[in-house]
Amino acid sequence: MFKQSKLVSALAVAGVALFGAQAAHAQIVKIDGSSTVYPITEAVAEDFQKAKKNAIKVTVGISGTGGGFKKFCRDETDLQNASRPITAKEMADCKAAGVDYIEMPVAYDALTVVINPKNTFLKQATVEELKKLWEPAAQGVVMKWNQVNPAWPDAPVKLFGAGADSGTFEYFTEAIVGKAKSSRGDYTASEDDNVLVQGVSRDVNGIGYFGYAYYAENMARLKGLPIVNPKTGKAVEPSGANVENGTYVPLSRPIFVYVKAKSMQKPEVREFVEFYMKNADKLIREVKYVPLPKAAYEGNIKHAKDGKIGTVFGGKNEVGITVEEIMKREAKM
CATH class of the missing domain: 3.40.190.10 (Periplasmic binding protein-like II)
Known part of the structure; x- marks a missing residue:
């Protein structure tokens, strides 16, 4: 019992x-x-x-x-x-x-291309320039800034971007290169945008991309790069206002x-x-x-x-x- x-x-x-x-x-x-x-x-x-x-x-x-x-x-x-x-x-x-x-x-979101604040030569970028930098053909070939634009210095480019599992990677490559997931592979990649923030903020020759919120949180450590609107030819800064007014293209x-x-x-x-x-x-x-x-x-x-x-x-x-x-x-x- x-x-x-x-x-x-x-x-x-x-x-x-x-x-x-x-x-x-x-x-x-x-x-x-x-x-x-x-x-x-x-x-x-x-x-x-x-x-x-x-x-x-x-x-x-x-x-x-x-x-x-x-x-x-x-x-x-x-x-x-x-x-x-x-x-x-x-x-x-x-x-x-x-x-x-x-x-x-x-x-x-205003998908944002960022550079180091100490970068004094890069004031804006066109879709064509970004494509030259990120397309698969650039891998192991386009390694210096002046290879993208002769007016830019003979200095090494340090690339930071989203990892292959990232939707940002897919959107950026489709908008800039013309085909989703079509990208050079010789860059520092991460699904964690904080890793990319650290990389660009610590390298004067760094350039990367990620969602606007991470740029907004780190404006003291990064510079948002204005992108030339393909239709108007005017450089447009990444911002909520420019997303709303439709001028920040093609990265909205x-x-x-x-x-x-x-x-x-x-x-x-x-x-x-x-x-x-x-x-x-x-x-x-x-x-x-x-x-x-x-x-x-x-x-x-x-x-x-x-x-x-x-x-x-x-x-x-x-x-x-x-x-x-x-x-x-x-x-x-």
């Missing part, structure tokens, strides 16, 4: 422990993906956890857009930060794993959060997504990105409630797409 009651007690304790573990697991929102979108989602996560008095834990990782989608399509995360739309291959991977998703554009781009449809059935994920969209405008401005119109965030919440899954991009990245065009497409979703 004693042994039996002991067993029952043990099972009861185990059951409580298991229930506790399940409850604890249920109160975690798992997010990964883009380092560009990270500052927004991390800011939302901090405020959300404070509002919930830490009853719900939100984890935000940085493995790059591509790395994040691998986890997302393996059903390992609830939300995916993405600095480009989902690709055709990722769509197929998610479909094969039975992972449905809701696409939510959250902001616009939308950035996204993808939410797993199945995860929206969990109260903590649903609450987090609604909190995200209701507070997006304020927090996006705080981290120096450009918020979308209020209707975009309301549309995101509606799509989530209505279970509208999929993407309006058809598995392709698009350089130069405007806020207005995204809004039109999302409205028809």
Whole structure:
């Protein structure tokens, strides 16, 4: 009898422990993906956890857009930060794993080319000059500034850029070189933009690229390079205002959060997504990105409630797409 009651007690304790573990697991929102979108989602996560008095834990990782989608399509995360739309291959991977998703554009970014503040000769750059510097044919060949532009000095170029799993890498190469993932490989690459910030800030001949928020946080250590608008011929500085007025091209781009449809059935994920969209405008401005119109965030919440899954991009990245065009497409979703 004693042994039996002991067993029952043990099972009861185990059951409580298991229930506790399940409850604890249920109160975690798992997010990964883009380092560009990270500052927004991390800011939302901090405020959300404070509002919930830490009853719900939100984890935000940085493995790059591509790395994040691998986890997302393996059903390992609830939300995916993405600095480009989902690709055709990722769509197929998610479909094969039975992972449905809701696409939510959250902001616009001025993808920024940065140089060291001690660089006194580089005042602006054209798309053609950046292509000469970054295209695959430049690998092991274009090693000095004057090989790009004879007016620039006979000094070594030190390149820093996004890693191959980064959506920023894909967008930059498509916008500048003309083909996604088409890049020289002899540069310091990282999915962590803070590594790139350190590299350029420490080398007078350094040049790199990443999302505007990382430049905005490090203006004392970096110089944002004005890019010549191909249509007007005028050099335009990276800024939120120039993204909004449409003059900062071709490096303005939308950035996204993808939410797993199945995860929206969990109260903590649903609450987090609604909190995200209701507070997006304020927090996006705080981290120096450009918020979308209020209707975009309301549309995101509606799509989530209505279970509208999929993407309006058809598995392709698009350089130069405007806020207005995204809004039109999302409205028809």
